[in-house]
Amino acid sequence: QKEVEQDPGPLSVPEGAIVSLNCTYSNSAFQYFMWYRQYSRKGPELLMYTYSSGNKEDGRFTAQVDKSSKYISLFIRDSQPSDSATYLCAPGSNQAGTALIFGKGTTLSVSS
Amino acid sequence: NAGVTQTPKFQVLKTGQSMTLQCAQDMNHEYMSWYRQDPGMGLRLIHYSVGAGITDQGEVPNGYNVSRSTTEDFPLRLLSAAPSQTSVYFCASSYHDRGGYGYTFGSGTRLTVV
Numbered sequence: 046q047k048e049v050e051q052d053p054g055p056l057s058v059p060e061g062a063i064v065s066l067n068c069t070y071s072n073s074a075f076q077y078f079m080w081y082r083q084y085s086r087k088g089p090e091l092l093m094y095t096y097s098s099g100n101k102e103d104g105r106f107t108a109q110v111d112k113s114s115k116y117i118s119l120f121i122r123d124s125q126p127s128d129s130a131t132y133l134c135a136p137g138s139n140q141a142g143t144a145l146i147f148g149k150g151t152t153l154s155v156s157s
Numbered sequence: 158n159a160g161v162t163q164t165p166k167f168q169v170l171k172t173g174q175s176m177t178l179q180c181a182q183d184m185n186h187e188y189m190s191w192y193r194q195d196p197g198m199g200l201r202l203i204h205y206s207v208g209a210g211i212t213d214q215g216e217v218p219n220g221y222n223v224s225r226s227t228t229e230d231f232p233l234r235l236l237s238a239a240p241s242q243t244s245v246y247f248c249a250s251s252y253h254d255r256g257g258y259g260y261t262f263g264s265g266t267r268l269t270v271v
Contacts, residue, residue, distance in 0.1 A: 053197060079260075088161075088247055088262035089200070133200065135260075144190045144215060145251070145260055149199030 048072055051134055051148030060157045064121040068134035068148045071115065075136035078110045080119045083131045083150065092132070093119065124155045159183055163248050163263035170238040170270045178233040178266050180248030186259070188251040189231040193217065193244040194265075200247065206231055238270045 051068045058064055066080075077096055081089035093108040095101045101108045105125075109118040117134055133150040137143075164179045182189065190205040192215075202215030206225040220242060222234040231250075235242060246266045252259040 051199070053199075081260075086265075088249075088264050089260075090262070091260065144188065144202055144205035144213075145249075146202060146216075147192075147200040149197070 161263035186250035
């Protein structure tokens with residue numbers, strides 16, 4: 046089993062839809078859970094960051110972590126064409142000497 | 158502007174040639190990493206460094222070398238380029254005590270090996 050599993054999509058939705066993006070992970074040592082957004086031909090940028098289990102909301106975006114099932118989600122409300130991008134999940138730990146491992150990314154297209 | 162600078166942005170190599178992808182950061186980050194991104198494969202870790210003089214292998218290290226003589230620079234060397242190394246390469250840097258929170262990526266190098 047890979048450390049981080051993410052459905053690559055692609056996912057196409059109309060403007061205004063609610064989008065749900067999901068990842069599963071295998072390492073119970075992960076404590077930090079990040080979502081990165083990557084526009085075409087650009088480097089990834091940090092979108093959301095949560096620590097341990099629970100929800101975190103930032104505008105139209107909500108990140109949700111369930112450590113008991115090793116499942117992380119990103120919800121986008123009122124999706125906009127500008128949300129069209131690839132979304133990568135990345136769980137991390139405080140363990141010294143490790144680097145971040147990413148999911149394969151889900152490509153989202155929001156049509157107007 | 159502060160951040161991670163990668164050069165070159167584009168490169169075409171012939172099979173068997175060698176080259177170095179440059180990465181520099183001016184944020185005094187301890188951690189630096191190299192990833193390659195291929196369609197359907199996501200970002201895969203090649204090599205990483207947790208400080209000057211310390212490097213380690215990631216998921217796909219074969220065919221690549223790294224060194225970290227300064228905090229700012231983390232070059233990636235392709236020893237003998239192969240078509241399988243055609244990819245987009247991203248360098249990233251981070252503070253250690255933030256786990257993955259503080260990762261900053263460069264804009265990438267698009268490499269084609271013919």
